[in-house]
Amino acid sequence: MSGTSPIAPQCPIPAATGDTIELAHGGGGLLTHRLIERLFRPAFAEAPEDLTHDGAVFEIDGTRLAFSTDSYVVRPLFFPGGDIGTLAVNGTVNDLAMCGAEPLYLSVGLVLEEGFAIADLRRVVDSMRQAAKAAGVRLVTGDTKVVEHGKGDGLYINTSGVGRLLAALPIAPGRVRPGDAVILSGDIGRHGIAIMAAREGLGFEAPIHSDCAPLAMPVRRLIEAGVELHCLRDLTRGGLATALIEIAETGNVGIQLDEAAIVVAEPVRGACEILGLDPLYVANEGRFVALVPAADAERTVAILRRCGESAVAIGNVEAANGAAAVRLGTIGGTRVLDMLTGEQLPRIC
Amino acid sequence: MSGTSPIAPQCPIPAATGDTIELAHGGGGLLTHRLIERLFRPAFAEAPEDLTHDGAVFEIDGTRLAFSTDSYVVRPLFFPGGDIGTLAVNGTVNDLAMCGAEPLYLSVGLVLEEGFAIADLRRVVDSMRQAAKAAGVRLVTGDTKVVEHGKGDGLYINTSGVGRLLAALPIAPGRVRPGDAVILSGDIGRHGIAIMAAREGLGFEAPIHSDCAPLAMPVRRLIEAGVELHCLRDLTRGGLATALIEIAETGNVGIQLDEAAIVVAEPVRGACEILGLDPLYVANEGRFVALVPAADAERTVAILRRCGESAVAIGNVEAANGAAAVRLGTIGGTRVLDMLTGEQLPRIC
Known part of the structure; x- marks a missing residue:
């Protein structure tokens, strides 16, 4: 002890x-x-070996399961496109999906601050109910704690989830191979900018909504179609760059990206310029990357598009050659993406 | 939304x-x-019907599972007999055990306050490792969030757990029947008094240690022995009285207790008197009640004693007769136990 x-x-x-x-x-x-x-x-x-992975997978009496947890401390609690409740449901749904699982059951742990408005709690709980319904999961068990005024920040939520593993083979950075294609499911940076704008009271011409959304269905379609999924990762804290650096380091590969292929919506790009943020590092809550054999790349993009995602191939995997790095090819040349050393945007999720 | x-x-x-x-x-x-x-x-x-229950039970592809969550906000973080880490592991282990399950896998969600000492975090994490080892569970997935100084209280922990359901029949208040015996696994009030003493800097002659302990093994032994477990409940917030009132109300039965049979260690009783607390309502973290058919009562006590518990029969279940109440028989007569309307002792777990 x-x-x-x-x-x-x-x-x-x-x-x-x-x-x-x-x-x-x-x-x-x-x-x-x-x-x-x-x-x-x-x-x-x-x-398990990869603690940066979105969840754990194990077998109980022959049933293969995924299990994941996430705490949500986002500030402000309500933002364009969602709130801490939608985030808490979709975040854990997505972590399970990234394991190649069908999310089934979620738990809800609330840490409430004394003085928190019950009307706000009701609004968050209703968001959770709606998000669970939309994602096809059931909120089956919960816990509520209350801390003194000044010892919290309104409301923190933990959700944990259990899902049925659909993928026959592990989905993990260790399976990524040189030649694999990197598929990105949509445009990036919306969640982080939505939060930042709400937090700082920034008024953009058109309000930017969080991309917060469940990703279980598109993953399920890829697995059902027999796409050989080497690795999946949703892009949350640290954005696209951090997710790919983690995969490159854990899988000991290089990743070459084409900057021109990565879509950043114009309002998000504009906001990033004003705020001095690099969209590659800005958080998302409804976007993911799939690393698949090159032969499966076109099919992966097509399946994701049929699911309503604006998927694109953004790069490919190379041998590490001693440096498991992510390189971004731009008009001006190539730059290596570094892991964030500070905190770009705290309490984004 | x-x-x-x-x-x-x-x-x-x-x-x-x-x-x-x-x-x-x-x-x-x-x-x-x-x-x-x-x-x-x-x-x-x-x-599920009973949201006051310790966890949810469900079946995935023929495998029967229990799933539970709990957030821990205890103050102070370290106390005689344990710390927030031991509590977080044993608490969720016990919630799964009370469902009649063998606890197998735990998740860990940390909400850290900026400025928290890493040495303390290391100590807590090491406690969790040791508690998990002692309880035979694996900590398989986790998440860490950091909030600004003044928006937390050092460290909050959520643990969620998945276990294999061992009991063939549901273990729930709805199965409690008039005539059932109420078995209490040991003396009560140690955890609450240990916390209170540590919090208020009270020095008792002999320091009172928390009873924090895993309860999976004794429950497993009861199930293996074929004891017909109608209901199990660990005695946490609100103590013995609250647990039994919940069971009586949910199961629509009356419960008659014999005060003389309920053991309160002398130092705990003395501390309760000084602090103005009723030991029946003081929190425990390693005690539970088992409601079993009268025919199984003696065997239940014997099995629990072989597991090192100081189990005793403390009462029995009666027909509700219109009032699902818990009555405490004392030397002076009988009093009905009420649910706490205020907060006796906040942030006890």
Whole structure:
């Protein structure tokens, strides 16, 4: 029970201030990764190899299941295109989908701050109900805790989910191979900009809505069509760049992207310029990448488009050649994408 | 997505101030119940009948599973006999056990406050590792979020768990029958008093340790022995009284208890007197009640004692006769136990 146990890992967690948690530890970038690799992995020795993965998969009495958890601390609670309730349902639905599973059952853990308006709680709970219905999952168990005023921020939600594994083979960075195509399911950056605009009271000409949406159906269609899914990843904290860097590092491959193929809607691009944000690192809540054999690329794009996604092939996988990097080909040349070292936008989900 | 949706329930949540969340909404007593019944149940229409139950049970492809979630906001984080990490593992292990399941896999969702000491996080994570090992469960998936300083209280943990259902028949208040015996697994009130003492800096002659412990093994032994378990409930927020009132109301039965049979350790009793607390309502984290047919009562006590529990029969179930109440027989007569209307001790788990 003490940190001085001989089994306890002794390596320090580097951070700007060294010994306390910073916002960037929750940002999905470099500090999050160090926390996972240096603190959680040694302690949870039996955890699966890839702790950056969206969920765990296991078998109980012959039934193959996926299991995932996510806490939601988004600020503000309500934003164009959704609220913390829609986010909490779709986020965990999507984590299960990225494991190649059909999401079935969700749990809901609420941490409420004393003084929180019950009308707002009712609105969030109703959003959860609607999002669950739309995603075809059932909210079956829950828990409510209340903390004193000033010890929370209105409402935090944890959802965990259980799903039936549909994919016969593992869907994981380890299966990504040189030659694979990288398919992106739609345009990027909408969720992060919607949150930022709501938070800062920025009024854009046309309001930007979050892309928050369930992704289980398109994944299911890909699996049913027999597409060989090597890896799936939804683009949340840290955006497209962080997701692909994680996959490249875990799978020990290089990824070459074509910047011109990556769609950023004009209002999102404009907002990113004003706010000084790189859309490649801005959060999404209804977009994912699929890494599939080149032979399956065209079919993957076609299936996703039939599901209403604006999918495009944005690049391909190469041998790492000693550096598991993501390279972005632009008009002006090629640049290597780095993992975020700070926190671009805290409390985005 | 709005509270004005025609499907949204319109009934108000009564509360002292009427329209905002109070600490008592998280206390497990009357306000928690109203929140569940008037807000969560109408919104989560597909949820199982008994939302006060410790978890959900369902079947996927022929495999019968239990699924449970709990958020932990205990203050202080470290206390005699455990910390928030041991609590978070054992609490969810116990919720699964109370469904009649073998706990197998746990998820961990952390909400960290900016500035939290990484040494403390390491200590908590190590406690979770040890508690998981002791309970025979695997921590397989996780999530970390960080909120700004002043928007949390160091560390909140959600754990959710999946287990294999062992019991052939449902274990639920609806199965409780007049004539059933009420078996209590040990003495009560240790966890609540340990927290209170740590919080208030009270120094008792002998420090009182939390009873925090996993309960999966004793439940497993009862099921393996073929004991007909009608209902199981671990005694957390609200203590023994609240657990039994919930069972009586949901199962529509009366429960008659013998005060003399309920063991309260002398230091706990003394602390309760000093603090003005009723031990029947004080939280526990390693105690449970089993409601079984009278014919199984003696065997249940014997099996639990072989597992190291100090089990005793404390009462029996009667017909409700119009009032699903819990009556406590004392030397001086009989009193009806009421559900807590306020918050006896906030943030106990």
